[in-house]
Amino acid sequence: MPNVSYDEFREKLKSAGISRRDFLKYCTMMAGVLALESTIVPRIARAIEMDKRPPVIWLEFQDCAGCSESLLRASRPTVETLILDTLSLDYHETLMAAAGHLAEEAKDKTLAAGNYLLVVEGAIPTGENGAYCVVAGKSSVEQLREAAKNAVAIITVGNCASFGGLPKAAPNPTGAVGVMDVIKDKPIINLPGCPVNAVNITATIVHYLTFKRLPKTDSLKRPLFAYGFRIHDNCERRAHFDRGEFVRMWGDKGHRNGWCLYHMGCKGPLTFANCPKVRWNQGMNWPVGAGHGCVGCTEKDFWELGVYHQANIPEFIPPATYPKIGRAKKEIPSSTDAIVGGLIGAAVGGAVVAGLTQNRKRNPEKQE
């Protein structure tokens, strides 16, 4: 798809019934997701509207296409879809209409030209020399290496591409791994989730368009604006957790009243993601809001945690704004040493005086 020009983009917005105001609102929302101040908004708007946008190659490997589906969860055309529409999505196996040799040729041309963003969905099966996933005659490992060669950066969407995902679950018969275990020499942004929240994909791309660089990441290469805080710390049911109001059985009084799902296996305390903030389906709802605990799908090997097993919170400490039970400790007065020292000194002094004076005088024996 050729780059859409500035005027064409504005026309597209108009024909989709999106006013300039809605568009700027969207840019403001993006700024919020990226945790940037509002003065950035005009820059974001300009970057989205600009003429030259980098092409995107979207590769799928060992996946369920859920992350692509996540992207498509638009009930009506939104700015989001349009952005991705207007991005030169040169190759997307699920979404593109083209197929066969022509499709592959288009891809090879883009790859050769370079300066593109590589989006990867799905795990990379490395077992049996990559025989478990072969597309157009090439194994996924080879395809990935080829595609990564001239890419500006790799954005992995979904837990599978980030960390290996469900294919990696024991016994991992295909030897599935995440992209970062295969490609070591390119900047990688991991956007885990099962599926990934589409807002995070667009936010990452908008960030790149605006600032021409990738956002700051944590040690697992996840952007901090989305994965820098725990579900638990932004959950609307946190107050119930603090109060000890827990759901104990599906459908009980606590469940009906929206109490905390910690005892039903919610992994919120262990999971870094922004689901409570941006939610799903254009902010409609999210798992906890719907009454089921978080399963921790943005974390490595999250399925090992057991969906209904209680999360192990190793460093749970109640707030420091309450004093402890028990009485306050008293201190030994600082003058104690001085006083005791003085007394002993007096004792010794008295002894010296006595020794010097008393023995010189002999006492006469008195009759009693």
Next chain:
Amino acid sequence: MHKELLWKWQIWLYLWAAGVAGGGFFIAYLINLFTGFKEKKLLQYATYVGVPFGFLGVLMLLFDLGKIERFWHLMVHFSFLSPMSIGSWILTAWILCGLFLLVAWRHERNPERARSRYRWTRLAEGLTFSLSLLLIAYTGVLLNSTSLPMWRSYFLPALFVVSACSTGFAGILIILVLKREAISHAMGQTSVLLSTLEAVALVLFLINVPSHIIIKGALSLAFWGGIVIFALFAPLWLKLWNLGQPKENPAMLFIAAWWILIGGIILRAVIVIGGQVAI
């Protein structure tokens, strides 16, 4: 929030003063009981020491109060459940009796007045003896009726009684030495007995209460140095050495008595401070 102790130096000084006053008189009276009242001088010296010490105690108590001007509230109320109420009445009565005795003994020198006052003086001496016993026992009972773990042992009143007798007797010995009077072996032996009993009571007390802070903790230096050495071992050693001599060595006795006296302050300081800190 309050890092300061509630009961400070005024309290342990008072406990010591009350002990010296009551204990001295108690021992002196006992000696007189067993010798058919032949050691009147001891009783008098005990009172000469005791009454000023009693006043010192009262002063210390007053200074410790949060509202000093309201002290008289103590004297219009009596509660036999409150050791402090009992104690304030006992102390007052003891001082009054002591003052009466001082006056009465002066009058006894006058042979014409001697006979009519004789009975009242003997009565007063007996009363002061009972009050002395109550005085030295109540100080321990006072600390017992609190909720501080170190002060809850029954060995505390026992210890305070012995310590009071020991320090009170030391006070009498000092007067005897200063007045250059002869001190019989029995006096020295009594002093040894009291020191030994004090050591025993101290050990029994320490093993029955949480005493870590005293034996090994922040107060250990004051305990081992001030009490064990100065108040117990050293005087004991001096007196035993003294007893082995053909004649009493007044200097040794004085030093021993002086150290026992000062050791008494340190003992009460350590217990009062330790009890409040080790909650």
Next chain:
Amino acid sequence: MSINRRGFLKILGIVSGSLVVRPVESRAKTLSPRFTNEVAVLYDASKCVGCKSCQNACKRIHDLPPEIGPSRLYDAPEDLSEKTWNLIALVKEGDKHPFFFKRCFHCTEASCVNVCPTGAAHHTENGAVIIDQLWCIGCGYCAQACPFGVPHLGEGKDKATARKCNLNYQRLKKGEIPACVENCTTGALSFGARQSQIAKASERLAELKSQGYADANIYGDFELGGMHHMSILLHKPGVYKLPENPKAATQILAKSWLGGLASAGVITVLMIPFWITHRKNKQRPHDNGDNGKGVDRHA
């Protein structure tokens, strides 16, 4: 010795005089307090959310200054004091983190009332324990005696009197309820006739036990003769650092006195040998100075 008529009259005078010296009427007897209109405050730890409204209400009603603790917060004092008469503390033990409302328990067998030497600490007719601020001399005995360390005096020059929760008895006289109860946001605090509060507590206890709190208990229904500030605890009292079976400070009085008198008795008995022989020696003018012990001292 015999007492003549003069002596007898004197003794009679002293005894009658002592009968005049007795507590003024408003200070009820401490041994068997006669409560006519017994009330109680009930704290339900299962409903407390730690909002501290009770703390702030108490400060407001009694005009008490804030107390900045080590946390540097205005509403988290480390412990009760003469300026802080109640506080919400947080237990941090393993996985147990309940709140606890720390304040005077207004015991029936109140240690503070028993040991007060002036009668300033006394019971009111509805069971509250109050310290008469105009009568207290600031000796600090109540502070040392209370098993829970509730009364406090000031420090240094501000020692003044002992102060603690007084169940807002002035408001009670006007027919109002204590400020802490009135301001409680969740209904964790309730006030009323003591019997009805106990009934309410028992009901709530049954509810809590059915919810799985097997260790839940009522603290204060019979402890220390019954308290007028009771608490429904979610765990055993030990978790809240409360004594399981608290005893009044004066409970060991008899044995205390015995301890002291027994010690005096031991001294008396042991002194006999020294002085009886000394007396014997004094009666023999030809004593060789061996105290009857037969030791040759002229070696």
